[in-house]
Amino acid sequence: IQTDAAINPGNSGGPLVNAAGQVVGVNTAIIGDAQNIGFSIEIDTVKPLIEAIRNGGGDVRGDQAFLGVNTTDVASESPANRAQFDITVEEGAFVQSIVPDSAADDAGLEPGDVIVSVNGRSTPDSASVGAIVRELQPGDQVTISVLRGGDPVEVTATLGERG
Structure with missing residues:
Protein backbone atom coordinates (compact mmCIF):
# COMPACT_ATOMS: atom_id res chain seq x y z
CA ILE A 1 0.00 0.00 0.00
CA GLN A 2 1.39 3.42 -0.90
CA THR A 3 0.47 6.09 1.61
CA ASP A 4 1.08 9.74 2.33
CA ALA A 5 0.73 9.14 6.07
CA ALA A 6 3.79 10.27 8.02
CA ILE A 7 6.11 7.29 8.49
CA ASN A 8 9.20 8.37 10.35
CA PRO A 9 12.43 6.38 10.68
CA GLY A 10 11.82 3.81 13.40
CA ASN A 11 8.07 3.53 12.72
CA SER A 12 8.41 0.37 10.61
CA GLY A 13 6.16 -2.33 12.01
CA GLY A 14 3.61 0.16 13.27
CA PRO A 15 0.00 0.11 12.12
CA LEU A 16 -1.41 2.03 9.17
CA VAL A 17 -4.89 3.08 10.23
CA ASN A 18 -7.75 4.38 8.07
CA ALA A 19 -10.15 7.19 9.01
CA ALA A 20 -12.51 4.65 10.63
CA GLY A 21 -9.76 3.54 13.01
CA GLN A 22 -9.26 0.17 11.30
CA VAL A 23 -5.76 -1.23 10.85
CA VAL A 24 -5.30 -1.62 7.10
CA GLY A 25 -1.56 -2.24 6.95
CA VAL A 26 1.79 -2.50 8.65
CA ASN A 27 4.26 0.30 7.90
CA THR A 28 7.43 -0.94 6.22
CA ALA A 29 9.34 1.77 4.37
CA ILE A 30 9.60 5.36 3.22
CA ILE A 31 11.17 6.88 0.14
CA GLY A 32 14.06 8.93 1.45
CA ASP A 33 14.12 11.54 -1.31
CA ALA A 34 10.37 12.12 -1.38
CA GLN A 35 8.20 13.81 1.20
CA ASN A 36 5.37 11.81 2.71
CA ILE A 37 5.61 8.75 0.49
CA GLY A 38 5.55 5.56 2.50
CA PHE A 39 4.69 1.92 2.00
CA SER A 40 2.80 -0.57 4.11
CA ILE A 41 2.04 -4.27 3.82
CA GLU A 42 -1.69 -4.93 3.41
CA ILE A 43 -3.19 -6.29 6.65
CA ASP A 44 -4.67 -9.33 4.88
CA THR A 45 -1.12 -10.37 4.02
CA VAL A 46 0.01 -9.96 7.63
CA LYS A 47 -2.90 -11.75 9.37
CA PRO A 48 -1.79 -15.32 8.46
CA LEU A 49 1.70 -14.55 9.76
CA ILE A 50 0.28 -13.28 13.05
CA GLU A 51 -1.79 -16.45 13.42
CA ALA A 52 1.21 -18.65 12.63
CA ILE A 53 3.27 -16.90 15.29
CA ARG A 54 0.44 -17.20 17.83
CA ASN A 55 0.18 -20.91 17.06
CA GLY A 56 3.81 -21.69 17.76
CA GLY A 57 5.84 -19.82 15.20
CA GLY A 58 8.19 -21.85 13.11
CA ASP A 59 8.76 -20.86 9.50
CA VAL A 60 5.95 -18.37 9.07
CA ARG A 61 7.04 -17.10 5.68
CA GLY A 62 6.64 -20.11 3.46
CA ASP A 63 6.22 -19.81 -0.27
CA GLN A 64 3.90 -16.93 -1.10
Missing part, protein backbone atom coordinates in the same frame (compact mmCIF):
# COMPACT_ATOMS: atom_id res chain seq x y z
CA ALA A 65 2.50 -16.50 -4.57
CA PHE A 66 3.05 -13.10 -6.17
CA LEU A 67 1.12 -11.55 -9.05
CA GLY A 68 2.80 -8.14 -9.16
CA VAL A 69 -0.06 -5.65 -9.42
CA ASN A 70 -0.78 -2.57 -7.35
CA THR A 71 -4.54 -2.05 -7.28
CA THR A 72 -7.25 0.09 -5.75
CA ASP A 73 -10.99 -0.41 -5.54
CA VAL A 74 -12.86 0.71 -8.66
CA ALA A 75 -15.46 2.24 -6.34
CA SER A 76 -12.85 4.71 -5.05
CA GLU A 77 -11.65 5.87 -8.47
CA SER A 78 -12.19 9.50 -9.40
CA PRO A 79 -14.54 10.54 -12.21
CA ALA A 80 -11.46 11.66 -14.17
CA ASN A 81 -9.86 8.18 -13.96
CA ARG A 82 -13.19 6.55 -14.78
CA ALA A 83 -13.44 8.68 -17.92
CA GLN A 84 -9.78 8.28 -18.91
CA PHE A 85 -9.87 4.47 -18.69
CA ASP A 86 -13.50 4.05 -19.83
CA ILE A 87 -14.54 2.42 -16.54
CA THR A 88 -18.25 1.69 -16.60
CA VAL A 89 -18.41 -0.95 -13.83
CA GLU A 90 -18.93 -0.25 -10.14
CA GLU A 91 -16.86 -3.16 -8.82
CA GLY A 92 -13.41 -4.51 -9.57
CA ALA A 93 -9.75 -3.90 -8.84
CA PHE A 94 -8.26 -0.96 -10.76
CA VAL A 95 -4.65 -1.64 -11.77
CA GLN A 96 -2.56 1.39 -10.84
CA SER A 97 0.82 -0.10 -11.66
CA ILE A 98 2.60 -3.32 -12.57
CA VAL A 99 5.78 -4.61 -10.94
CA PRO A 100 8.39 -4.95 -13.72
CA ASP A 101 9.25 -8.56 -14.66
CA SER A 102 6.42 -9.92 -12.50
CA ALA A 103 3.75 -12.46 -13.42
CA ALA A 104 1.35 -9.60 -14.18
CA ASP A 105 3.92 -7.93 -16.43
CA ASP A 106 4.68 -11.19 -18.28
CA ALA A 107 0.94 -11.84 -18.75
CA GLY A 108 0.39 -8.43 -20.33
CA LEU A 109 -1.68 -6.73 -17.63
CA GLU A 110 -1.56 -2.94 -17.97
CA PRO A 111 -2.12 0.07 -15.74
CA GLY A 112 -5.73 1.10 -16.22
CA ASP A 113 -7.02 -2.46 -16.48
CA VAL A 114 -9.90 -3.39 -14.19
CA ILE A 115 -9.59 -6.93 -12.81
CA VAL A 116 -13.10 -8.38 -12.61
CA SER A 117 -12.24 -12.03 -11.89
CA VAL A 118 -9.38 -14.40 -11.15
CA ASN A 119 -9.85 -18.08 -12.02
CA GLY A 120 -13.55 -17.39 -12.54
CA ARG A 121 -13.97 -15.92 -9.06
CA SER A 122 -15.40 -12.41 -8.91
CA THR A 123 -13.06 -9.66 -7.69
CA PRO A 124 -15.33 -6.86 -6.48
CA ASP A 125 -12.42 -4.97 -4.92
CA SER A 126 -8.66 -4.83 -4.56
CA ALA A 127 -8.56 -7.00 -1.42
CA SER A 128 -10.31 -9.87 -3.19
CA VAL A 129 -7.51 -10.14 -5.76
CA GLY A 130 -4.94 -10.45 -2.98
CA ALA A 131 -7.08 -12.97 -1.10
CA ILE A 132 -7.33 -15.24 -4.15
CA VAL A 133 -3.60 -15.03 -4.90
CA ARG A 134 -2.73 -15.82 -1.27
CA GLU A 135 -4.63 -19.11 -1.59
CA LEU A 136 -2.34 -20.19 -4.43
CA GLN A 137 1.30 -21.22 -4.75
CA PRO A 138 4.20 -19.88 -6.81
CA GLY A 139 4.09 -21.54 -10.23
CA ASP A 140 0.29 -21.83 -10.29
CA GLN A 141 -1.40 -20.53 -13.43
CA VAL A 142 -4.29 -18.11 -13.10
CA THR A 143 -6.76 -16.81 -15.63
CA ILE A 144 -7.43 -13.12 -15.11
CA SER A 145 -10.42 -11.39 -16.69
CA VAL A 146 -10.06 -7.65 -17.07
CA LEU A 147 -11.79 -4.73 -18.70
CA ARG A 148 -9.35 -2.70 -20.78
CA GLY A 149 -10.80 0.50 -22.16
CA GLY A 150 -14.23 -1.00 -21.55
CA ASP A 151 -13.47 -4.17 -23.56
CA PRO A 152 -13.18 -7.63 -21.96
CA VAL A 153 -9.70 -9.17 -22.11
CA GLU A 154 -8.51 -12.46 -20.62
CA VAL A 155 -4.87 -13.18 -19.76
CA THR A 156 -3.07 -16.12 -18.19
CA ALA A 157 -0.34 -15.56 -15.63
CA THR A 158 2.07 -17.95 -13.93
CA LEU A 159 2.41 -16.71 -10.36
CA GLY A 160 5.86 -15.83 -9.11
CA GLU A 161 7.23 -15.99 -5.59
CA ARG A 162 7.10 -13.05 -3.21
CA GLY A 163 10.69 -12.16 -2.47
Whole structure:
Protein backbone atom coordinates (compact mmCIF):
# COMPACT_ATOMS: atom_id res chain seq x y z
CA ILE A 1 0.00 0.00 0.00
CA GLN A 2 1.39 3.42 -0.90
CA THR A 3 0.47 6.09 1.61
CA ASP A 4 1.08 9.74 2.33
CA ALA A 5 0.73 9.14 6.07
CA ALA A 6 3.79 10.27 8.02
CA ILE A 7 6.11 7.29 8.49
CA ASN A 8 9.20 8.37 10.35
CA PRO A 9 12.43 6.38 10.68
CA GLY A 10 11.82 3.81 13.40
CA ASN A 11 8.07 3.53 12.72
CA SER A 12 8.41 0.37 10.61
CA GLY A 13 6.16 -2.33 12.01
CA GLY A 14 3.61 0.16 13.27
CA PRO A 15 0.00 0.11 12.12
CA LEU A 16 -1.41 2.03 9.17
CA VAL A 17 -4.89 3.08 10.23
CA ASN A 18 -7.75 4.38 8.07
CA ALA A 19 -10.15 7.19 9.01
CA ALA A 20 -12.51 4.65 10.63
CA GLY A 21 -9.76 3.54 13.01
CA GLN A 22 -9.26 0.17 11.30
CA VAL A 23 -5.76 -1.23 10.85
CA VAL A 24 -5.30 -1.62 7.10
CA GLY A 25 -1.56 -2.24 6.95
CA VAL A 26 1.79 -2.50 8.65
CA ASN A 27 4.26 0.30 7.90
CA THR A 28 7.43 -0.94 6.22
CA ALA A 29 9.34 1.77 4.37
CA ILE A 30 9.60 5.36 3.22
CA ILE A 31 11.17 6.88 0.14
CA GLY A 32 14.06 8.93 1.45
CA ASP A 33 14.12 11.54 -1.31
CA ALA A 34 10.37 12.12 -1.38
CA GLN A 35 8.20 13.81 1.20
CA ASN A 36 5.37 11.81 2.71
CA ILE A 37 5.61 8.75 0.49
CA GLY A 38 5.55 5.56 2.50
CA PHE A 39 4.69 1.92 2.00
CA SER A 40 2.80 -0.57 4.11
CA ILE A 41 2.04 -4.27 3.82
CA GLU A 42 -1.69 -4.93 3.41
CA ILE A 43 -3.19 -6.29 6.65
CA ASP A 44 -4.67 -9.33 4.88
CA THR A 45 -1.12 -10.37 4.02
CA VAL A 46 0.01 -9.96 7.63
CA LYS A 47 -2.90 -11.75 9.37
CA PRO A 48 -1.79 -15.32 8.46
CA LEU A 49 1.70 -14.55 9.76
CA ILE A 50 0.28 -13.28 13.05
CA GLU A 51 -1.79 -16.45 13.42
CA ALA A 52 1.21 -18.65 12.63
CA ILE A 53 3.27 -16.90 15.29
CA ARG A 54 0.44 -17.20 17.83
CA ASN A 55 0.18 -20.91 17.06
CA GLY A 56 3.81 -21.69 17.76
CA GLY A 57 5.84 -19.82 15.20
CA GLY A 58 8.19 -21.85 13.11
CA ASP A 59 8.76 -20.86 9.50
CA VAL A 60 5.95 -18.37 9.07
CA ARG A 61 7.04 -17.10 5.68
CA GLY A 62 6.64 -20.11 3.46
CA ASP A 63 6.22 -19.81 -0.27
CA GLN A 64 3.90 -16.93 -1.10
CA ALA A 65 2.50 -16.50 -4.57
CA PHE A 66 3.05 -13.10 -6.17
CA LEU A 67 1.12 -11.55 -9.05
CA GLY A 68 2.80 -8.14 -9.16
CA VAL A 69 -0.06 -5.65 -9.42
CA ASN A 70 -0.78 -2.57 -7.35
CA THR A 71 -4.54 -2.05 -7.28
CA THR A 72 -7.25 0.09 -5.75
CA ASP A 73 -10.99 -0.41 -5.54
CA VAL A 74 -12.86 0.71 -8.66
CA ALA A 75 -15.46 2.24 -6.34
CA SER A 76 -12.85 4.71 -5.05
CA GLU A 77 -11.65 5.87 -8.47
CA SER A 78 -12.19 9.50 -9.40
CA PRO A 79 -14.54 10.54 -12.21
CA ALA A 80 -11.46 11.66 -14.17
CA ASN A 81 -9.86 8.18 -13.96
CA ARG A 82 -13.19 6.55 -14.78
CA ALA A 83 -13.44 8.68 -17.92
CA GLN A 84 -9.78 8.28 -18.91
CA PHE A 85 -9.87 4.47 -18.69
CA ASP A 86 -13.50 4.05 -19.83
CA ILE A 87 -14.54 2.42 -16.54
CA THR A 88 -18.25 1.69 -16.60
CA VAL A 89 -18.41 -0.95 -13.83
CA GLU A 90 -18.93 -0.25 -10.14
CA GLU A 91 -16.86 -3.16 -8.82
CA GLY A 92 -13.41 -4.51 -9.57
CA ALA A 93 -9.75 -3.90 -8.84
CA PHE A 94 -8.26 -0.96 -10.76
CA VAL A 95 -4.65 -1.64 -11.77
CA GLN A 96 -2.56 1.39 -10.84
CA SER A 97 0.82 -0.10 -11.66
CA ILE A 98 2.60 -3.32 -12.57
CA VAL A 99 5.78 -4.61 -10.94
CA PRO A 100 8.39 -4.95 -13.72
CA ASP A 101 9.25 -8.56 -14.66
CA SER A 102 6.42 -9.92 -12.50
CA ALA A 103 3.75 -12.46 -13.42
CA ALA A 104 1.35 -9.60 -14.18
CA ASP A 105 3.92 -7.93 -16.43
CA ASP A 106 4.68 -11.19 -18.28
CA ALA A 107 0.94 -11.84 -18.75
CA GLY A 108 0.39 -8.43 -20.33
CA LEU A 109 -1.68 -6.73 -17.63
CA GLU A 110 -1.56 -2.94 -17.97
CA PRO A 111 -2.12 0.07 -15.74
CA GLY A 112 -5.73 1.10 -16.22
CA ASP A 113 -7.02 -2.46 -16.48
CA VAL A 114 -9.90 -3.39 -14.19
CA ILE A 115 -9.59 -6.93 -12.81
CA VAL A 116 -13.10 -8.38 -12.61
CA SER A 117 -12.24 -12.03 -11.89
CA VAL A 118 -9.38 -14.40 -11.15
CA ASN A 119 -9.85 -18.08 -12.02
CA GLY A 120 -13.55 -17.39 -12.54
CA ARG A 121 -13.97 -15.92 -9.06
CA SER A 122 -15.40 -12.41 -8.91
CA THR A 123 -13.06 -9.66 -7.69
CA PRO A 124 -15.33 -6.86 -6.48
CA ASP A 125 -12.42 -4.97 -4.92
CA SER A 126 -8.66 -4.83 -4.56
CA ALA A 127 -8.56 -7.00 -1.42
CA SER A 128 -10.31 -9.87 -3.19
CA VAL A 129 -7.51 -10.14 -5.76
CA GLY A 130 -4.94 -10.45 -2.98
CA ALA A 131 -7.08 -12.97 -1.10
CA ILE A 132 -7.33 -15.24 -4.15
CA VAL A 133 -3.60 -15.03 -4.90
CA ARG A 134 -2.73 -15.82 -1.27
CA GLU A 135 -4.63 -19.11 -1.59
CA LEU A 136 -2.34 -20.19 -4.43
CA GLN A 137 1.30 -21.22 -4.75
CA PRO A 138 4.20 -19.88 -6.81
CA GLY A 139 4.09 -21.54 -10.23
CA ASP A 140 0.29 -21.83 -10.29
CA GLN A 141 -1.40 -20.53 -13.43
CA VAL A 142 -4.29 -18.11 -13.10
CA THR A 143 -6.76 -16.81 -15.63
CA ILE A 144 -7.43 -13.12 -15.11
CA SER A 145 -10.42 -11.39 -16.69
CA VAL A 146 -10.06 -7.65 -17.07
CA LEU A 147 -11.79 -4.73 -18.70
CA ARG A 148 -9.35 -2.70 -20.78
CA GLY A 149 -10.80 0.50 -22.16
CA GLY A 150 -14.23 -1.00 -21.55
CA ASP A 151 -13.47 -4.17 -23.56
CA PRO A 152 -13.18 -7.63 -21.96
CA VAL A 153 -9.70 -9.17 -22.11
CA GLU A 154 -8.51 -12.46 -20.62
CA VAL A 155 -4.87 -13.18 -19.76
CA THR A 156 -3.07 -16.12 -18.19
CA ALA A 157 -0.34 -15.56 -15.63
CA THR A 158 2.07 -17.95 -13.93
CA LEU A 159 2.41 -16.71 -10.36
CA GLY A 160 5.86 -15.83 -9.11
CA GLU A 161 7.23 -15.99 -5.59
CA ARG A 162 7.10 -13.05 -3.21
CA GLY A 163 10.69 -12.16 -2.47
